[in-house]
Amino acid sequence: MAYNISEEVKKTIESRGLKVSDVEKVIAKAEKTKDMITNGSKYIAKDTIGDMVVYADFTGSGDNITINSAYGHKMKLQDIVMDTADSEWKYVKDGSVIRKGHTNLTYLGATRSAPSLVHPASGQSWIEEYLAAKTLAVAEMLFSQKRA
Numbered sequence: 001m002a003y004n005i006s007e008e009v010k011k012t013i014e015s016r017g018l019k020v021s022d023v024e025k026v027i028a029k030a031e032k033t034k035d036m037i038t039n040g041s042k043y044i045a046k047d048t049i050g051d052m053v054v055y056a057d058f059t060g061s062g063d064n065i066t067i068n069s070a071y072g073h074k075m076k077l078q079d080i081v082m083d084t085a086d087s088e089w090k091y092v093k094d095g096s097v098i099r100k101g102h103t104n105l106t107y108l109g110a111t112r113s114a115p116s117l118v119h120p121a122s123g124q125s126w127i128e129e130y131l132a133a134k135t136l137a138v139a140e141m142l143f144s145q146k147r148a
Helices: 007-015 022-035 129-147
Strands: 036-039 041-047 053-063 064-073 075-093 097-107 109-119 125-126
Touching: 007 022, 007 064, 022 041, 022 053, 022 064, 053 129, 064 129, 075 109, 075 125, 097 125, 097 129, 109 129
Parallel strands: none
Antiparallel strands: 036 041, 036 075, 041 053, 053 064, 075 097, 097 109, 109 125
């Protein structure tokens, strides 16, 4: 599988403490299992690597994949708390509509609900980049400092 990735995207990925090779593994697994969401030509795949949930934002498929971004969080995805409305996303595995909702996240013994994209039938959730890269990153840092 060939991956196209700009130097700027590589720098962003690495600045978030992720490895490009891990992002490529997430995409390869999603391509094989179809366990990802799509919004037209854009895809988001996720997998847990170590203690991190790693997300890959990409376009294309097969031998022509462009990695647009990647992000992650250490908070463990728990149960879906609610789903409120249809989103523009679809679950690739079965074509069903992904819903906007909230998912419980657990980190260092604390559980909080966060906005997410949800697939109630499978119990899966995806956290969007704006939330993971900013809000969750700050929350993880604060929880870690409080624990120390």
